[in-house]
Amino acid sequence: EIVMTQSPATLSVSPGERATLSCRASQSVSSDLAWYQQKPGQAPRLLIYGASTRATGIPARFSGNGSGTEFTLTISSLQSEDFAVYYCQHYNNWPLTFGGGTKVEIK
Amino acid sequence: EVQLVESGGGLVQPGGSLRLSCAASGFTFSTYDMSWVRQAPGKGLEWVSSISYDGGIIYADSVKDRFTISRDISKNTLYLQMNSLRAEDTALYYCAKVLGGRWYFDLWGRGTLVTVSS
Numbered sequence: 001e002i003v004m005t006q007s008p009a010t011l012s013v014s015p016g017e018r019a020t021l022s023c024r025a026s027q028s029v030s031s032d033l034a035w036y037q038q039k040p041g042q043a044p045r046l047l048i049y050g051a052s053t054r055a056t057g058i059p060a061r062f063s064g065n066g067s068g069t070e071f072t073l074t075i076s077s078l079q080s081e082d083f084a085v086y087y088c089q090h091y092n093n094w095p096l097t098f099g100g101g102t103k104v105e106i107k
Numbered sequence: 108e109v110q111l112v113e114s115g116g117g118l119v120q121p122g123g124s125l126r127l128s129c130a131a132s133g134f135t136f137s138t139y140d141m142s143w144v145r146q147a148p149g150k151g152l153e154w155v156s157s158i159s160y161d162g163g164i165i166y167a168d169s170v171k172d173r174f175t176i177s178r179d180i181s182k183n184t185l186y187l188q189m190n191s192l193r194a195e196d197t198a199l200y201y202c203a204k205v206l207g208g209r210w211y212f213d214l215w216g217r218g219t220l221v222t223v224s225s
Contacts, residue, residue, distance in 0.1 A: 034211035036152075043201055043215035044152065055206075055213060087152055091210035095167050096142075096154040 002026050002090055006099035012107040013078050021102045023071040023088035032092035035064055035073045038101075039084045047086075048073065078104070109133030109214060111202045116219030123192050127219055129185040129202030134214075136183040140205035142212065143176065143187050145198035145221075155200070156187065157210065170196075192223045 003026040013019045023033065031051040036044035046055040048064035051071060061076040075082055083106055088099040115127040127143070142157040156166045156176040164176055175188040185202055199220050203212035 032209070036212075038152075043217055044212070045215070046206070046211065046213045049206065049209070049211045089152070089154075089211060094165055096157075096210055098152040098154070101151050 001095055002029060002092065002097055004088055004090060004097050004099035006086075006088060006102050008102060009100070010103045010105060012105050014107045015080060016077050017107075019075040019078055019082075019104055021073040021075075021086055021104070023066075023073070023099050025069045025071075025090055028068045029090040029092035031067045032090055033064075033066070033071050034089045034091065035062075036087045036089065037082075037084045038087065044087065075104070111204065111214060111216035113200065113202050113216045113219035116200065116221045118222045118224065119192055120225050121193060121223055123223070124188070124190045125192065125221060127187040127189065127200055127202075127221070129187075129216055131183045131185065131202075131204070134204070136178075137180045140208065140210070141178065141185045142203045142205060142210070143185075144201045144203050144212070144215075145196075146201070146218070147195075147198045150198075153198070157205070158185070189221070192221075194223050197221060197223050 005024045007022045033051045035048040038044045052064045063074045065072045085101045085103045112130045140159045143155040158176045173191045177186045199218040201218045202216040204214040206213035
């Protein structure tokens with residue numbers, strides 16, 4: 001099983017600032033990596049797939065990078081609606097696994 | 108409207124059974140792979156099971172031999188039959204649609220809560 005490790009667990013950021021979230025895989029997943037955003041009481045929302053492709057309707061301030069075992073999600077200028085928990089997920093093989101999440105909170 | 112609506116959750120005793128349903132609408136259900144993903148209270152996401160559009164099935168080790176995923180194309184509905192439930196199965200169960208034949212999820216339902224407790 002591929003273990004996905006996200007860091008930091010919590011990120012405190014001021015509105016308008018840049019946020020960089022990390023996700024590390026215990027073995028290579030190529031570019032088979034997705035990012036999701038989850039707000040309290042809501043289902044996850046797909047942000048990024050293929051490590052760097054934005055899903056439909058996702059603003060350009062969200063960008064993904066990386067391949068192999070190291071990945072990043074960058075939010076270029078945090079808006080109030082971006083404060084949430086973010087999860088990475090690999091889909092390179094079975095079982096599919098998610099990272100433990102990074103909570104982005106208001107500083 | 109494109110949506111997934113789960114139902115069937117509830118309180119069940121350890122060792123009991125439940126069947127979850129996920130009604131799909133707004134897209135051609137028969138042509139998409141589907142999955143169940145769960146989230147224990149206050150915890151992260153955990154993949155449970157997947158079924159491909161042509162019937163291929165796979166389970167997480169934690170639920171293998173206890174859970175059964177299935178789909179009814181005529182009813183546009185995905186199911187999860189859960190037997191021999193344990194306390195650690197307590198979670199919000201999401202139904203999720205797979206995008207583009209790769210196993211990431213572009214559409215999620217709101218979830219149905221399963222609580223296993225005596």
